[in-house]
Every structure is written in structure tokens, then in C-alpha cells.
Amino acid sequence: MATPQAQGVRQRPQKETAGGGSMKKPRNDIDSSSGDANPMNMNANVAETVEKAKQAGKEVAQKDWDYKLALTVITVLAFVTRFWGISHPNQVVFDEVHFGKFASYYLQRTYFFDVHPPFGKLLFAFAGWLVGYDGAFLFENIGDSYISNKVPYVAYRSMPALMGSLTVSTVFWIMWESGYSLPACIVAASIVLFDNAHIGQTRLILLDATLVLFMALSVLSYIRFYKLRHQPFTRKWWKWLLLTGISMSCVISTKYVGAFTFFSIGVPVIIDLWDLLDINRKQGALSLPDFCKHLGARILGLIVVPFLMYLFWFQVHFAILSRSGPGDDFMTPEFQETLSDNLMTQSAVGIDYFDNIAMRHKETKVYLHSHVDQYPLRYDDGRISSQGQQVTGYPHNDTNNLWQIIPAAAMEGLGHRVKNGDLVRFRHLVTDMWLLTHDVASPSMPTNQEFTAVSVEDANGPRYNDTLFELRIENGKPGQEFKTMASHFKLVHVPTKVALWTHHTMAPLPEWGYKQAEINGNKNLLQTSNIWYVEEVPGLAPESPRLIKEEKKPKTMPFLKKYFELQRAMFFHNNALTSSHPYASFPLQWPFLLRGVSFWTENDTRQQIYFLGNPVGWWFASSILAVFAGILLADQVSVRRGVDALDTRTRSRLYNSTGFFFLLWAAHYLPFFIMGRQLFLHHYLPAHLASALVAGAVVEFVFNIEPPELATFAEAQLGEAKKGSTRSQAQQSGERLTGRPIRERIAGQSLLATWAAAGVVVAVLMWGFWFFAPLTYGRPGLGVEQVQARKWLNYDLHFAK
Known part of the structure; x- marks a missing residue:
């Protein structure tokens, strides 16, 4: 597989294909096709040649009408299947609770946090803005009524439905531009057109329609660009190069799995550049400066421009979301200070030594807590503890969460402000014990240190050094004041250099620890899970000058600094999505469509929306992938054994064009096997589209191919005829012996077989779509027997009893 070439047999004169094939010559141009044109007759035949070229051009234009009509x-069918009944149900469905809510936040300019880039969500906000919606509804719960809350949900849903419809057209266009026959184009497009999963996902306020459309447009644009490789640096060449980069940027600006599309396009680009570097290439060697121009153009069009566009959407994101909102907690205090109405900025209070404070973990929200109970002598694995007083994480506000902050060095009087970098100690207010950590393994993690509390005698005596901690404010300046809410900090033990730590993935303590969170010392100081903050300073007098607030204006922060901070938070929380979900699935299940996802149910009418692909189409496309792999293996084995079963043009198309589609499928599927986050069936939709392209290509390969032995026989007979004949006689003899009528008859039969195969495939696809349509559109409600009839595999459908 070198490049996404598109060479091969078509049943009409054809334009240059993506593989670089030239215009197919008229069948009666024997001299030209044989490569043995007669120079003596050249001038005499000029008019005839021009006329033939005109006729061929007319034939191409006429023949293109069948493609245009099919497209x-x-x-039209794509728009009908995507938009039909789009107003049903008039309730919030599945993940509309997230992406509809994000659109409302944009319209309210309220800062929120999400693990996906902003482009797809901005499109939904744009749809709401176009119809004049103010974003008052926040999509809190699945099943909430759109009608009673006056939400223009049809406008929201129309955006992905439009993109889902255009995706079907793009699939057809990809096949057409790649030089495939009309039946192959129809098969590939129909697999997506009549797929219940693509329809179901693109009729709701979800991101996948945007992702899949621009992934398809990336492929189409690159094929158009590649076909212009013999016209480098022309306006069209630049146009399709830049459109490729822009489309890929839109993919990765919607979801980070768009990186798979960059890889899919990047591989043929690298191979193409490697070919351009070859000094012995058939089309003529490029000078090194010319090669550098090609390299620079691709870097500009496929890396620089996409990255700048990607940054642009984040700039729009930050510009719109200027008000404080639910996403504040995910960001640093410095970031939060750029938002208007930020509670952290308004409520921050300076912390003095000897204040009583409650420290809260940023990620898990548990308070640093202690009580009179001690660690057991032995843990479940037999390790011995210190039997010191337990220090745990407690999720509720309680007096046992209060700690008095004490300076490490003696200070006279009160009112000394705590600052960044200070050495501090903590006294538990209720039990009068002092916080420390030491070289004893924690209850569940032998690699981490145990946190405990000791008496004042020990704390001020032999264990004094063990009670010393350095206060490190995140991104804080030397001497910066320590404040409630505004100062996110790490508490680093001075002697052992471990940080106060807990994590949401840790199992709670056993019964002896009252199922509370474990607190221990983490040796990796760089982890963001080491961060804590002080929620309040209880007991301050109302007249305290620390409670007097001055009106503060939002601060500014450089764009790139905000961007990198948000990127870190997005990647961290995306990788943290490891909790179980009842409808999560494994990548191995997706090609076989073993289960789906319940999106919505209504008990009274027995209606339900169950996210499920068309089993017929999915199984057909998946089996074709296996067939394609088998064909490549068989061809390689045959070649190794000296049997050349394929002609050059067929093999080129098989490896380069169909191989490119197969790479597209593998790149959008296989990486999910190494992901640890939650995965669902919709993650397979881009790969499923690629499998549809492979299916259309393989259908043509199987049913629409000229037998190579016929071509070999024809060439041999033509050679024999030339030995003892005149030129004219050789042509006539060759035309008779090569069996041109036979070849045309076989080509016609081959085309007929391809149409028959395509007709069967499309008919079965339509039946599968119709049979599962009630689960896709959410109506009509099905009886028990009807539901059970659709439980082909492990489909956990509702109302089956």
C-alpha cells in the first residue's frame, strides 16, 4: 500500500484517477492503445484524432450523468432518513444532557469544562444563536421535556442531521473520485445510508456527526489533492491541499480521536514524499530545492494550518466563556481570576498563623480528617502498621476536619500571614494531636508513606522534624500570601519529600477506617492529584478586616498559558474516565455488533431508542475486511510461488486504493485496544465508514475484473499475428484473435454481475434498516414478541418481557 491510488477497470471512459491513470482511450483507437502509432500517417489522422477526443469527452460527460443521478x-434518501421524525422524542435523550448543556453555557457565556475540544460544541451553540435562543435550559436529566422548557431542540438536532446526510454523499463522492464503478459507489454509500447507528447518532445533539463528516471530507480532499500531483503548486493543487488540512483540523477540533485521521492521511503523504525524493523516479527526478518546496507545502497545509485553526477554536472558546461557571473548579486560581463573577476571587481570605482551617482535596473533594481511632496492628496482607492515630479523607463537613496551622519557627503575637514556601505544622483541633508522616508503609500502598498524628510531647520532642511540612502554592511566587480558595497548594513533608495525597481510584479503607478515603504520602511530587485548597477560615469575626472585600476586575492571562492549562486538564480527565458503565463495550465487540446502548425509553408507550447499527451492513462490511486481508495474503503467496494472478493495474488499485481504505479502518479502530478509558459503540463509527469504503472496493474487485489470462492470451496472439503480416493485417488479425468482442462481452457480463451483487446488497441493507428502524426512531412502540424478535445477539433491549 503506497498511496490512495484509484486505478482499475471502469465501464466508461474515465478521468484521471487518484492513482495517476490517464484518460481511458476510445476502444477503436488501436494504434494508440498498442503504443505502436505510425508516424507516417500522423498528419493525416490529426482531424480524426481530434474528433475521437471530442467524442470521448462527450461520452465521459454523458456517462457522468449516471453517477450524478445516483448521487x-x-x-435525498440520506436527508429523508436523517430528518424524518426528528422532533421525536421531545425529551432529552442520552448524552444530549452534556452537549445540549454545553451549548447553553456558550449562549450564557458561562465557563464550563469538557474533555473534548470546542469545535463541535460551538456548532451547536451557533445553531441555538441562529434561532435566537438564550440558553436558559440546562439539559439536566434524560427525559426532561423540551416543549415545556421552550427549547428549540429541532434546530439543535438539525445541525448533526445535516452533517450526517452530507456524510453519505461524501462517501459516494470518495468512491467516485477514486475511479470505482457506479455499483461499487452505491454499495459503499448504502452501507452508511441505511445504517441505523449512523442515523441514530446523527439525529441527536451529539458530536459524532461532526467527527465522521470531516473525517470523510479529509479523505475526499486528499484524494482530490493526490490526483493533481502532476500539476504541483497550481491553484487547484493548493486548494485541495489546504482543504485536506482544514478538514483534518475540524476532526481533531471535535474529538481527540481525530488524531487517527492525521495518521491515516500522514502515512500516504510520507510515502508520496519518499517517492518524490527518488532520483530514479519514472516521472523525472526532482532537484533538492524542488523537493524541499513539496515538503514545505505539505508541512504548511497539513500541519501548520490545521494547528492554527485548532488554536483558533480555543481562542473563540475562551473569548465567549468570560463568566464564572461550573468549570471553574477544574482550573487554577490564576485562570479563575480571569472570569467575571468568580466566587473564588470574591471569597478569598488571607490565612494567618494559628487560624483553624479545613483542607480539601481538589480532585476527590474529601477533607483532611482525623479521629481518635488508631490503625490496626496488622493489615490484611500481614504488614505491621505504626498503630498511630488515623488520618483519613472524609467527604462531609465536620469539626474533625479542622487543623490549626502553626509556624515552624517561634513567632510573637498574632496576625502573621502564612506565605508560599513557609515551613508549617498542623495541630488537630479536636484530639490535640499533630500531623506527621514517616517511613512506614500506608494501609493499601506499600510504596507510599503512612500519615498519622502524634501527641504534643512527641511532636515537640523526638518527632519534631517529622511534623514539618513545606507549603507550596501552585504557580505561586516567592512570598505570595496563602489564601482560602485562591491558593491551591501541595503539602510536602520536609524530611522525606513526599506530598500529602489521595486518589479517586483507591479503594476506601476497611471497616476499621469507617470506609473513609486513605491519605498517604506520594513520592511523585509532580502529580496534580497532590493539590489541596483551604475552603474557609471558620470563626472569623464579622468585623474582621480580612472579610472586607474590594471590588476586583477580572485579570488577564496569556492565551497560550490558558490553552496549555486547559489541555493538561482535558487529557488528565479524559484518561480518568475509567469507571464502569452499564452500556460500555470493548473494541473486539464492535465489528460484530454484539451489543448497543440504550438511549431513551418511555414506559407508557413502550417506545425506546436503542443505539444499534444495521446488523446486516455491519456483518457484511466486517466480513469484507477479512476477505480483503485474505486476498492480499493469497496474492502474496501466489507471487512467491511464481503465479501472477493479477494484472498490474488491478494489483495497483487493490494495494493502493483499497489498501488506503483499509489503513483508514485500522487507524480508526486498533488504537482503542490500548485505551483504558470508557468506550462505547459510537467510537467505531469512523472505522465503520472506512469499512464501507473497503466493502465497495472489494465488491468491484470480485465481480468486475478482467481475467488476466485473457489479456495474456491476447498479447501472445497479437504478437504471432504481427510476425508475417502487414500492419493492417496484424491489426485485423490481432483484433480477431485477441477476442475484442469477447473482452467486451466479458466486461459487460462482469458489469452485470457487479450490478446484481450491488442490488442484492442494497436490498438486504434496506430490509435490515427497516426492521430495526423502530429502535432507531423511537417509534412505534413494540410488543414483547416484536422486541424479542430483534434481540439477535446480546442486545439488552427494554420491554422484552
Whole structure:
């Protein structure tokens, strides 16, 4: 597989394909096709040649009408299947609770946090803005009514439905531009057109329609660009290069799995550049400066421009979300100070030594807590503890969460402000014990240190050094004041250099610890899970000058600093999505469509929306992937054994064009096997689209191919005829012996077989779509027997009893 070439047999004169094939010559141009044109007759035949070229051009234009007509019909059907009944249900469905809510936050300019980039969500906000919606509804719960809350939900849903419809057209266009026959184009497009999963996902306020459309447009744009490789640096060449980069940027600006599309396009780009570097290439060697121009153009069009566009959407994101909102907690205090109405900025209070404070973990929200109970003598694995007083994480506000902050060095009087970098100690207010950590393994993690509390005698005596901690404010300046809410900090033990730590993935303590969170010392000081903050300073007198607030204006922060901070938070929380979900699935299940996802149910009408692909289409496409792999293996084995079963043009198309589609599938599927986050069936939709392209290509390969032995026989007979004949006689003899009528008859039969195969495939796809349509559109409600009839595999459908 070198490049996404598109060479091969078509049943019409054809334009240059993505593989670089030139215009197919008229069948009666024997001299030209044989490569043995007669110079003596060249001038005499000029008029005839021009006339033939005109006729060929007319034939191409006429023949293109069948493709245009098919594209029109398929596009209309795509709009019908995506938009039909789009107003049902008039309730919040599945993840509309997230992406509809984000659109409302944009319209309210309220800062929120999400693990996905902003482009797809901005499109939904744009749809709401177009219809004049103010974003008052926040999509809190699945099943909430759109009608009673006056939400223009049809406008929201129309955005992905439009993109889902255009995706079907783009699939057809990809096949057409790649030089495939009309039946192959129809098969590939129909697999997506009549797929219940693509329809179901693109009729709701979800991101996948944007992701899949721009992934398809990336492929189409690159094929168009590649076909212009013999016209480098022309306006069209630049146009399709830049459109490729822009489309890929839109993919990764919607979800980070768009990186798979960059890889899919990047591989053929690198191979193409490697070919351009070859000094012995058939089309002529490039000078090193010319090669550098090609390299620079691709870097500009496929890396620089996409990255700048990607940054642009984040700039728009920050510019719109200027008000404080639910996403504040995910960001640093410095970031939060750039938002208006930020509670942290308004409520921050300076902390003095000897204040009583409650320290809260940023990620898990548990308070640093202690009580009179001690660690057991032995843990479940037999390790011995210190039997010191327990220090745990407690999720509720309680007096046992209060600690008095004490300076390490003696200070006279009160009113000394705590600052960044200070050495501090902590006294538990209720039990009068002092916080420390030491070289004893924690209850569940032998690699981490145990936190405990000791008496004042020990704390001020032999254990004094063990009670010393350095206060490190995140991104704080030397001497910066320590404040409630505004100062996120790490508490680093001075002697052992471990940080006060807990984590949401740790199992709670056993019964002896009252199922509370474990607190221990983490040796990795760089982890963001080491961060804590002080929620309040209880007991301050109302007249305290520390409670007097001055009106503060939002601060500014450089764009790149905000961008990198948000990127770190997005990647961290995306990787943290490891909790179980009842409808989560494994990548191995996706190609076989072993289970789906329940999106919405209504008990009274027995209606339900169950996210499920068309099993017929999925199984067909998945089996074709296996067939394609088998074909490549068989061809390689045959070649190794000296049997050349394929002609050059067929093999080129098989490896380069179909191979490119197969790479597209693998790149959008296989990486999920190494992911640890929650995964669902919708993650397979881009790969499923690629499998549809492979299916259309393989259908043509199987049913629409000229037998290579016929071509070999024809060439041999033509050679024999030339030995003892005149030129004219050789042509006539060759035409008779090569069996041109036979070849045309076989080509016609081959095309007929391809149409028959395509017709069967499309008919079965339509039946599968219709049979599962009630689960896709959410109506009509099905009886018990009807539901059970659709439980082909492990489909956990509702109302089956």
C-alpha cells in the first residue's frame, strides 16, 4: 500500500484517477492503445484524432450523468432518513444532557469544562444563536421535556442531521473520485445510508456527526489533492491541499480521536514524499530545492494550518466563556481570576498563623480528617502498621476536619500571614494531636508513606522534624500570601519529600477506617492529584478586616498559558474516565455488533431508542475486511510461488486504493485496544465508514475484473499475428484473435454481475434498516414478541418481557 491510488477497470471512459491513470482511450483507437502509432500517417489522422477526443469527452460527460443521478438520489434518501421524525422524542435523550448543556453555557457565556475540544460544541451553540435562543435550559436529566422548557431542540438536532446526510454523499463522492464503478459507489454509500447507528447518532445533539463528516471530507480532499500531483503548486493543487488540512483540523477540533485521521492521511503523504525524493523516479527526478518546496507545502497545509485553526477554536472558546461557571473548579486560581463573577476571587481570605482551617482535596473533594481511632496492628496482607492515630479523607463537613496551622519557627503575637514556601505544622483541633508522616508503609500502598498524628510531647520532642511540612502554592511566587480558595497548594513533608495525597481510584479503607478515603504520602511530587485548597477560615469575626472585600476586575492571562492549562486538564480527565458503565463495550465487540446502548425509553408507550447499527451492513462490511486481508495474503503467496494472478493495474488499485481504505479502518479502530478509558459503540463509527469504503472496493474487485489470462492470451496472439503480416493485417488479425468482442462481452457480463451483487446488497441493507428502524426512531412502540424478535445477539433491549 503506497498511496490512495484509484486505478482499475471502469465501464466508461474515465478521468484521471487518484492513482495517476490517464484518460481511458476510445476502444477503436488501436494504434494508440498498442503504443505502436505510425508516424507516417500522423498528419493525416490529426482531424480524426481530434474528433475521437471530442467524442470521448462527450461520452465521459454523458456517462457522468449516471453517477450524478445516483448521487442525487442517495443524497435525498440520506436527508429523508436523517430528518424524518426528528422532533421525536421531545425529551432529552442520552448524552444530549452534556452537549445540549454545553451549548447553553456558550449562549450564557458561562465557563464550563469538557474533555473534548470546542469545535463541535460551538456548532451547536451557533445553531441555538441562529434561532435566537438564550440558553436558559440546562439539559439536566434524560427525559426532561423540551416543549415545556421552550427549547428549540429541532434546530439543535438539525445541525448533526445535516452533517450526517452530507456524510453519505461524501462517501459516494470518495468512491467516485477514486475511479470505482457506479455499483461499487452505491454499495459503499448504502452501507452508511441505511445504517441505523449512523442515523441514530446523527439525529441527536451529539458530536459524532461532526467527527465522521470531516473525517470523510479529509479523505475526499486528499484524494482530490493526490490526483493533481502532476500539476504541483497550481491553484487547484493548493486548494485541495489546504482543504485536506482544514478538514483534518475540524476532526481533531471535535474529538481527540481525530488524531487517527492525521495518521491515516500522514502515512500516504510520507510515502508520496519518499517517492518524490527518488532520483530514479519514472516521472523525472526532482532537484533538492524542488523537493524541499513539496515538503514545505505539505508541512504548511497539513500541519501548520490545521494547528492554527485548532488554536483558533480555543481562542473563540475562551473569548465567549468570560463568566464564572461550573468549570471553574477544574482550573487554577490564576485562570479563575480571569472570569467575571468568580466566587473564588470574591471569597478569598488571607490565612494567618494559628487560624483553624479545613483542607480539601481538589480532585476527590474529601477533607483532611482525623479521629481518635488508631490503625490496626496488622493489615490484611500481614504488614505491621505504626498503630498511630488515623488520618483519613472524609467527604462531609465536620469539626474533625479542622487543623490549626502553626509556624515552624517561634513567632510573637498574632496576625502573621502564612506565605508560599513557609515551613508549617498542623495541630488537630479536636484530639490535640499533630500531623506527621514517616517511613512506614500506608494501609493499601506499600510504596507510599503512612500519615498519622502524634501527641504534643512527641511532636515537640523526638518527632519534631517529622511534623514539618513545606507549603507550596501552585504557580505561586516567592512570598505570595496563602489564601482560602485562591491558593491551591501541595503539602510536602520536609524530611522525606513526599506530598500529602489521595486518589479517586483507591479503594476506601476497611471497616476499621469507617470506609473513609486513605491519605498517604506520594513520592511523585509532580502529580496534580497532590493539590489541596483551604475552603474557609471558620470563626472569623464579622468585623474582621480580612472579610472586607474590594471590588476586583477580572485579570488577564496569556492565551497560550490558558490553552496549555486547559489541555493538561482535558487529557488528565479524559484518561480518568475509567469507571464502569452499564452500556460500555470493548473494541473486539464492535465489528460484530454484539451489543448497543440504550438511549431513551418511555414506559407508557413502550417506545425506546436503542443505539444499534444495521446488523446486516455491519456483518457484511466486517466480513469484507477479512476477505480483503485474505486476498492480499493469497496474492502474496501466489507471487512467491511464481503465479501472477493479477494484472498490474488491478494489483495497483487493490494495494493502493483499497489498501488506503483499509489503513483508514485500522487507524480508526486498533488504537482503542490500548485505551483504558470508557468506550462505547459510537467510537467505531469512523472505522465503520472506512469499512464501507473497503466493502465497495472489494465488491468491484470480485465481480468486475478482467481475467488476466485473457489479456495474456491476447498479447501472445497479437504478437504471432504481427510476425508475417502487414500492419493492417496484424491489426485485423490481432483484433480477431485477441477476442475484442469477447473482452467486451466479458466486461459487460462482469458489469452485470457487479450490478446484481450491488442490488442484492442494497436490498438486504434496506430490509435490515427497516426492521430495526423502530429502535432507531423511537417509534412505534413494540410488543414483547416484536422486541424479542430483534434481540439477535446480546442486545439488552427494554420491554422484552
